[in-house]
Amino acid sequence: MFDIIGKRRWFFAFSLLITIPGLIFILLTPLSGGKAGLQFSIDYTGGTTWTIKFADAAVTAEQVRTELVTLGQPDASVTKTGTGYFDIRLSKLDLRVPAAGATLPPTAAPSGSGAPVASSAPSASSAASAAASPTASPAASASPAPTPTPAVSPAPSGSPGPSASPAPSATPIAGATTQVPTDGEMGRIATALQAALGPISDQASLSSIGAVVSSDLINQAIVLILVGSLGILGWITLRFRDVKFGVTALVALLHDVIVVIGVFAILGTLFGVQITGLFVTAMLTVIGFSVHDTIVVFDRIRENRARHAGEPFAEIVNHSLLQTFGRSVTTSLTVVLTLTALLLFGGSATQEFVLALLIGIISGTYSSIFNASPLLVVWQEWEDRRRGRLPGSSSARRASA
Numbered sequence: 001m002f003d004i005i006g007k008r009r010w011f012f013a014f015s016l017l018i019t020i021p022g023l024i025f026i027l028l029t030p031l032s033g034g035k036a037g038l039q040f041s042i043d044y045t046g047g048t049t050w051t052i053k054f055a056d057a058a059v060t061a062e063q064v065r066t067e068l069v070t071l072g073q074p075d076a077s078v079t080k081t082g083t084g085y086f087d088i089r090l091s092k093l094d095l096r097v098p099a100a101g102a103t104l105p106p107t108a109a110p111s112g113s114g115a116p117v118a119s120s121a122p123s124a125s126s127a128a129s130a131a132a133s134p135t136a137s138p139a140a141s142a143s144p145a146p147t148p149t150p151a152v153s154p155a156p157s158g159s160p161g162p163s164a165s166p167a168p169s170a171t172p173i174a175g176a177t178t179q180v181p182t183d184g185e186m187g188r189i190a191t192a193l194q195a196a197l198g199p200i201s202d203q204a205s206l207s208s209i210g211a212v213v214s215s216d217l218i219n220q221a222i223v224l225i226l227v228g229s230l231g232i233l234g235w236i237t238l239r240f241r242d243v244k245f246g247v248t249a250l251v252a253l254l255h256d257v258i259v260v261i262g263v264f265a266i267l268g269t270l271f272g273v274q275i276t277g278l279f280v281t282a283m284l285t286v287i288g289f290s291v292h293d294t295i296v297v298f299d300r301i302r303e304n305r306a307r308h309a310g311e312p313f314a315e316i317v318n319h320s321l322l323q324t325f326g327r328s329v330t331t332s333l334t335v336v337l338t339l340t341a342l343l344l345f346g347g348s349a350t351q352e353f354v355l356a357l358l359i360g361i362i363s364g365t366y367s368s369i370f371n372a373s374p375l376l377v378v379w380q381e382w383e384d385r386r387r388g389r390l391p392g393s394s395s396a397r398r399a400s401a
Contacts, residue, residue, distance in 0.1 A: 005318040008374035015255055015371055018363075022262010025269055038261070039268035042089055042209055043277035044218055048186070050088040051204040057084055059197050064088065067196050071189050077272075079348050085204055087348065181206065221280040228284055229253055232291050240298060244379050249294045252364075252372035256290050257283065259363040260356055278353040286360025289335070293328045293368035300324050301373070313380050317373050325369065332365040 004011075029037030042049060061080040068076040068088070079087045180203050181187045194200055229250060237246030260283065267273035300320040308316055339358040346354060 002322065003318060004321050004370065005314045005374055005377050008370075008377070011370035011374060015367070019255065019258045019262060022258055022265060025265035026258075026262055028269070029265065036269045037265045039272060039274045041274040041276045044275065046209050048090040048206070048208045050090065050186075050206050051085050052088065052180075052200050053083075053085045053202040053204070054198055055201040056198040059086075061086060063197060064193065067193055068189070071192055073189070081349060082347050085202075179203070217277065224280055225257070225283060225287075228287055232287065236291070236295065236298070239295075240302060244376055244383075245298050248372050248375040248379065249291060249298070251375060252294055252367040253287050253290055255367045255371055256286055256360055256363045260286060260360045263359050264352075264356065273355075274352065276352050278350070279356055282353050282356035282360065285357060286364055289361055290364030290368060293332070293365055294372045296328060297321060297324050297368060297373055298376075301376070313384075314377050317377050321369060321373055328365060328369060332361055335361055 025037050027037070031037075034040075061078040064086055065076060065078040068078070068090070073090055075090075077089045081087060180200050181190050186206070190200065232253065233246045233250045235246075236249050237243050240246070264273060264275055264279075268275070297320060300323055301317055304316045304320050304323075305313070308319075336358065339354055339361070342354045343351060343358060
């Protein structure tokens with residue numbers, strides 16, 4: 001019979017080996033000002049996400065990123081999905097003040113009224129509405145009355161055709177799920193990208209997250225993990241009527257959390273892997289799955305403890321682990337195979353989420369078998385020694401060696 005409990009020091013050492021490097025990289029996050037360690041997405045830092053598709057399928061992510069850098073977005077990240085869409089993340093774009101003198105399309109130049117007209121000229125609908133209400137234009141501005149008239153109320157005649165030619169590249173495209181932006185900094189970027197890489201055929205999403213929202217997300221993530229962990233501690237303690245079971249299960253959970261976050265800190269430093277909004281969902285799933293395995297083992301320990309009363313506790317726990325080992329590994333293996341397939345073929349949109357699940361479930365299976373139960377034995381034997389009721393059999397001494 002394999003003595004898992006007797007070799008618990010090796011398993012504890014292996015856990016330290018995989019958690020200490022992760023802890024070091026986690027601590028590098030505040031020490032390096034975010035340049036090393038955990039890399040957070042705009043869900044936590046604030047910024048803009050933009051998912052678009054160009055009419056030219058040959059456009060690459062590197063071309064898009066190069067254009068964004070020339071447009072003053074050096075921190076932009078661009079990922080091309082399997083369906084041809086580009087996931088563009090622009091950090092804190094929504095908080096930046098547009099550069100002075102930056103105009104959108106060249107259509108605003110002929111108006112001759114300067115920068116203020118440039119911001120509204122690209123909107124074809126506003127030009128049409130101005131042209132459709134000639135009676136209101138004298139009342140709107142009495143002194144510079146000539147300004148509305150050059151807005152060329154005969155716009156449908158096509159007289160400003162040459163100057164209006166760049167405008168369609170920034171206007172909403174037929175069939176798009178949302179409108180391509182035409183105003184502000186995003187309108188300038190959209191126009192420039194279409195001028196360099198061709199028209200945008202579809203826009204799936206465009207959203208911005210401010211600093212206040214992102215800080216709320218961080219606080220909610222911490223609260224969720226803490227509440228979930230404390231709820232698990234309370235329930236297991238109540239279920240097994242022994243605080244040792246609840247605390248050792250919580251320590252195993254802490255091990256899994258550190259492993260997952262530590263791996264992401266290492267990958268973020270070396271490869272730029274980011275923590276997205278789904279990361280909290282992945283962590284809560286990992287916590288639940290890890291506790292599921294731990295409860296299975298603990299339940300068998302409780303049954304065997306009543307069935308084999310008087311035997312050393314270490315032997316009871318070791319026997320329970322061997323009885324549930326195959327079930328725990330088989331259950332986890334089926335999930336690992338599914339997550340591996342999702343990681344390889346599921347696309348880039350869910351890669352970070354699936355990766356966190358995969359690491360967490362492997363770590364959770366390991367900690368349920370090789371950490372939680374051995375820690376329970378260590379605590380129980382310490383308590384027995386303190387109360388002077390540790391069994392003196394040689395088998396018990398071998399099991400605790």
